[in-house]
Amino acid sequence: MSFFFLSLNFMILDQSIFIEYELLNLNYNSISMVFLLDWMSMLFMSFVLFISSMVIFYSEEYMMGDLNLPRFIMLIFMFVLSMMLMIISPNMISILLGWDGLGLVSYCLVIYYQNQKSSNAGMITALTNRIGDVMLLMSIVWMINYGSWNFLYYLEFMKNDFCMQMISIMVILASMTKSAQIPFSSWLPAAMAAPTPVSSLVHSSTLVTAGVYLLIRFNECLNSSMMMVLLFIGSMTMFMAGLGANFEFDLKKIIALSTLSQLGLMMSILSIGEYNLAFFHLLTHALFKATLFMCAGNMIHNLMNCQDIRYMGNLITNLPLTCTIFNISNLSLCGLPFLSGFYSKDLILEILSMQHLNFYIYVIFFLSTGLTVMYTFRLMYYSMIGSFNFYSLNLLEETSFKMLKSMLVLLFMVIIGGSMLMWLMLKTPYFICLPFLMKMMALVVIVLGAFLGLELSKFSLNYEIKSIKFLKLSLFFSLMWNMPILSTFMMNYYFLMMGKLYYKNLDQGWLEYLGSQNLYKNLIMKSNFFQILFNNNLKIYLIILLMWVIFLIIMYI
Incomplete structure (x- = not known):
């Protein structure tokens, strides 16, 4: 309620507040955390908090028989926290923190009921969202061309710049993965493997709307x-x-x-x-x-x-x-x-x-x-x-x-x-x-x-x-025009198969044979040999002494 009334206040006064908190200052480099509070972020936060509070209240009864209810509530809390961080960030780095937090916690929530179907659904959700995370990372790299990662400073001013256009394309791709647009749509129905309270939160105000919200923030430079x-x-x-x-x-x-x-x-x-x-x-x-x-x-x-x-x-x-x-x-x-x-x-x-x-x-x-x-x-x-x-x-x-x-x-x-x-x-x-x-x-x-x-x-x-x-x-x-089949067997399948082959043939295969296991076997063999040698057996001692004398004679001759 407080966020909602603050949003109305900001709307009437037509004002925005930047809160900059300095984390580290080294010579002339300043690392700071920036939060943007305006009517849009406050209104969205009030809705997210309102819906999540209702969902948590609902979960208490829906998940009553669950042994891990406190863990479930904590996961939802982390989910909402990640969304909050994303909403109030005018900075690409802190947006990535919230964005990645959403992806990671959504994976944990989708695989909450631990079975094969949930595992597959969680994997396709995580892998599809990784594409968006990579795009955001690349846009952060492109933003090094400017003086700061606070994108709000450059949206309108640098609209026609090539770098800003590249950043915009990457942000659009990131938003398309998070908001499940074609061709990244298959993860959204698969994510229904999560408990219903999670679906209620994810599909209303948090995960899927993050992409739309990011594009609303970037609307000036498209x-x-x-x-x-x-x-x-x-x-x-x-x-x-x-x-x-x-x-x-x-x-x-x-x-x-x-x-x-x-x-x-x-x-x-x-x-x-x-x-x-x-x-x-x-x-x-x-x-x-x-x-x-x-x-x-x-x-x-x-x-x-x-x-x-x-x-x-x-x-x-x-x-x-x-x-x-x-x-x-x-x-x-x-x-x-x-x-x-x-x-x-x-x-x-x-x-x-x-x-x-x-x-x-x-x-x-x-x-x-x-x-x-x-x-x-x-x-x-x-x-x-x-x-x-x-x-x-x-x-x-x-x-x-x-x-x-x-x-x-x-x-x-x-x-x-x-x-x-x-x-x-x-x-x-x-x-x-x-x-x-x-x-x-x-x-x-x-x-x-x-x-x-x-x-x-x-x-x-x-x-x-x-x-x-x-x-x-x-x-x-x-089956959404066979999209889940295309995105699993065409996109993920071959990479996962390559990973399996690499793991079996290199990690658990030749590298194991020539690397750690081979080293271990050689050391065992050598230590066994030296153990026999150092048993103080007189016969072996005399033989080694004789060999040593012969070696010295050969060397000096």
């Missing part, structure tokens, strides 16, 4: 060609994730693909130049996505860790409050009027309609919005309307009060958050001037998407087993 590439990649990610979610049956993966779709939307609107709108959507999305994951967690908890939506059905009778919260959050994601998602999403679509962009961008934006509504209503059909296919003997009840309390607090923000942020953030209102048909386009797309979502659900229930073609198509789309 030129038109970079932005055009980013717009294309963002729109493709948005479309691909929306399409994939319509064919997926894992509850958490559907919500993960929904996050990916919204990240594509944020990246796209950012690359049009509306970074304020991207930040606005980032905050509203954080609210309803955290709530969605919490509701999904409660459903999974009650269904004995079953995540397949085909088993869920008619849950509204057994879990009425959870389903109500789930539906409101889902409708907010669709952009239903006057919920938090509507304020950012509708504004983004209307601003896009006013831009001088091509037909492809216009179509793909509205198509992706329609797909969002489509998979949302499909999810609602499977969990609320469809038949209940779980065990005949079951006990589904809402007795988890801590989980419900945290969900209700977030729900309150989902309902009022969008309008509140719109009044606070956008100092001058956007003047939207559109023809009636274009103005109604968003509403038409929502209604059409809802209808198609329900129809697709009924169709897939009847035909998914009968038709092999439909099954293959469903598999292709739910």
Whole structure:
């Protein structure tokens, strides 16, 4: 709350504060830690802290039977701390510390349930994010050309400089890996192997939004060609994730693909130049996505860790409050009027309609919005309307009060958050001037998407087993156009195989034979020989003396 009110104060006064703390001063070299406090960082921090506090409160009950609960809470705390460091850093070095902290702790959280699936998911998450870390390291090296690593000093001033353009390209690549844009998308659904409270935190306000936030900070030095590439990649990610979610049956993966779709939307609107709108959507999305994951967690908890939506059905009778919260959050994601998602999403679509962009961008934006509504209503059909296919003997009840309390607090923000942020953030209102048909386009797309979502659900229930073609198509789309296969077998597989061969043949092979083991064997052999020699055996002593005399005679002759 204090961060939120400080943010309002900074917004009204239009001021920023730099806090510089000197760590070391050697001759004329000064090593200092710099923090930037402005309305954006304070507002984002208030949201991250609010959501993480709710998640920790939720975790107490969700992870109740876990023996390592204190370790889990500490990991979440470290995760939030890394995000804080990244948010308030105007310096490339301290951004790297926060960025790498996020990557490392996310790996620890993804492999929290120690099994093969979690291990594979953690590995692909870590390896994909390493690409972004390397890009940031390279951008730090390029920034040595300037006087300081505080990038805020140079963004606008050095915009057309070659070095700054190289740094911008690397920052874009780093942001694409962290925010899981094409072709780095495969790690995001895989990271669902983590416990649900982690998913709730990671997919709402911390890990995946770090890339978008970094690009919002770097928005001034992005030129038109970079932005055009980013717009294309963002729109493709948005479309691909929306399409994939319509064919997926894992509850958490559907919500993960929904996050990916919204990240594509944020990246796209950012690359049009509306970074304020991207930040606005980032905050509203954080609210309803955290709530969605919490509701999904409660459903999974009650269904004995079953995540397949085909088993869920008619849950509204057994879990009425959870389903109500789930539906409101889902409708907010669709952009239903006057919920938090509507304020950012509708504004983004209307601003896009006013831009001088091509037909492809216009179509793909509205198509992706329609797909969002489509998979949302499909999810609602499977969990609320469809038949209940779980065990005949079951006990589904809402007795988890801590989980419900945290969900209700977030729900309150989902309902009022969008309008509140719109009044606070956008100092001058956007003047939207559109023809009636274009103005109604968003509403038409929502209604059409809802209808198609329900129809697709009924169709897939009847035909998914009968038709092999439909099954293959469903598999292709739910696997995100085979991206996980391409990124594992094409990118990681050969490097890991080379590492295995190197380890077996060199580390555990010839180097072992010629190096340490060989040395060890020789030393043992020599010491055994000398041990026999020094046993004070008279015969051996006389033989050595004779050999020594012969040696002396030969030498002197």
